[in-house]
Amino acid sequence: MRAVAVNEFGGDPKVVDLAKPTPGRGELLVEVAAAAVNPFDWKVADGMLGGSMEHTFPLVLGSDFAGTVVDLGADTTRFSVGDRVFGSVLRAPVGAVGAYAEFLTVPSEGLVASAADLDPARAAALPTAAGTALGLLEAGGVLAGQTVLLVGAAGGVGTFVTQLAAARDVRVLAVTRGVGAAGMGALGAAETYDAADGIVVDKVRSDHPDGVDALVDLVSGAADFAAYARLIRDGGVALSTRFVADPDELGRRGIEAINHNQKSTARLYDRLADELRARRITVPIEARLPLSDAPSAIARSRLGGARGKTVILP
Ligand SMILES: NC(=O)c1ccc[n+]([C@@H]2O[C@H](COP(=O)([O-])OP(=O)(O)OC[C@H]3O[C@@H](n4cnc5c(N)ncnc54)[C@H](OP(=O)(O)O)[C@@H]3O)[C@@H](O)[C@H]2O)c1
Incomplete structure (x- = not known):
């Protein structure tokens, strides 16, 4: 073969x-x-x-x-x-x-x-990309009515985080680069920020002076992650798929740091298939x-x- x-x-x-x-x-x-x-x-x-x-x-x-x-x-x-x-x-x-x-x-x-x-x-x-997306939202305990800042939103995991979060009435602030912004609104993003010229912390802070409830960062290294994490309100949650969340630093502000390592199950895949069949995700x-x-x-x-x-x- x-x-x-x-x-x-x-x-x-x-x-x-x-x-x-x-x-x-x-x-x-x-x-x-x-x-x-x-x-x-x-x-x-x-x-x-x-x-x-x-x-x-x-x-x-x-x-x-x-x-x-x-x-x-x-x-x-x-x-x-x-x-x-x-x-x-x-x-x-x-x-x-x-x-x-x-x-x-x-x-x-x-x-x-x-x-x-x-x-x-x-x-x-579905398995890795949508499975990780659902795993991140559940690990972070992100709830309806909350705001999540999503960095790396236009790729495999990010497009599913956007859809799954929006379907749960979570407000998604999607950070993409360049042409990545196209189509994020159709997937459910409430706002899209273009990081093509660097990270967009100041712009998000001026739009959301009270901060965000959660950061889901799929792409940043440690320094950019720490900068984005300063936008999280005290008591929020910061998730990285790149293992760069610093629990000591974030813990001092009462922020839960999660370096997410996706562990999937067949049951999770069944749930993803159901989401697809029910057209809650594309x-x-x-x-x-x-x-x-x-x-x-x-x-x-x-x-x-x-x-x-x-x-x-x-
Ligand atoms: N820990 C785990 O369990 C786990 C599970 C799944 C995935 N991951 C990891 O998570 C990462 C993302 O996975 P993926 O499947 O979504 O990757 P992907 O499909 O390659 O998507 C990454 C997206 O992020 C964008 N991007 C890159 N740098 C950016 C920046 N600074 N600001 C805004 N957007 C940026 C990329 O587009 P541009 O390059 O055009 O900006 C692309 O749209 C990978 O490193 C993957 O290995 C980890």
């Missing part, structure tokens, strides 16, 4: 020919219909998990997928051949299976949920590309500029 893999940490992703995987005990064999591009994919290729999990090379890239169950290992009860599913693959040894491939195996009791009646491209876009798909274009899609993700989700269709 064709797959996209690297031969070493930091290597160039290439389309390779690999043996089709065989489902082990309790596993599903899935024919992949769509895989989503996430920054996590190239971070894994660069060795982000090298110190904590065993890896194997060629390391097949990609975690989020949707497809059809085409075979079952022994003792597999949760799904049947022909079922449409979506989910996420990440298990040791990392790289033995990946979503950028024509087939993958996944434990039937693992991170996999029913995608019946869902468009595969949209379903594949999936902003920026590009649909063939597997042969996955290496360039990964290169583009590294450079930034994402507007919603890029999806690979093997």
Whole structure:
């Protein structure tokens, strides 16, 4: 089968020919219909998990997928051949299976949920991006009527945070750069700030002199995060997906600091699928590309500029 893999940490992703995987005990064999591009994919290729999990090379890239169950290992009860599913693959040894491939195996009791009646491209876009978005809002305890400052709003996670928050009557102040502002209002952002010329702390403060209840920052390094966090009113919450929230510094102002590390479950994926079916979220798909274009899609993700989700269709 064709797959996209690297031969070493930091290597160039290439389309390779690999043996089709065989489902082990309790596993599903899935024919992949769509895989989503996430920054996590190239971070894994660069060795982000090298110190904590065993890896194997060629390391097949990609975690989020949707497809059809085409075979079952022994003792597999949760799904049947022909079922449409979506989910996420990440298990040791990392790289033995990946979503950028024509087939993958996944434990039937693992991170996999029913995608019946869902468009595969949209379903594949949900696990990491929408899962993290919902995880952030719940970890931060963000409530209806509150105001959240969202930095990095136009990308994969940010477009889902915007929609999920707005659907819960949370007021979203979306910080994007350049053309990222387009379409944020349609996704539910109450206001959009353009950080193209630098961070926009002064502008937000003059519009919101009482501060915001929560900061959800998907992109900033420590210094910019600390500057944005000064906009949070005392007793609020500051969340980073980049692990730069300083609990000591923020704690002195009674602000809860959360360095969010998303832990997903199949139940969470079911909830996301329900949000999609009920049209409480849409999936902003920026590009649909063939597997042969996955290496360039990964290169583009590294450079930034994402507007919603890029999806690979093997
Ligand atoms: N900790 C966790 O559990 C977890 C889970 C999921 C994701 N993450 C991480 O969270 C980050 C975001 O993920 P993602 O999937 O949303 O990435 P993405 O799809 O690449 O989107 C990032 C967005 O942020 C924008 N951006 C970058 N710098 C900005 C700035 N200074 N001000 C305003 N906007 C800015 C980018 O556009 P421009 O470049 O055009 O500005 C892009 O629209 C990644 O680092 C990812 O690895 C962590």
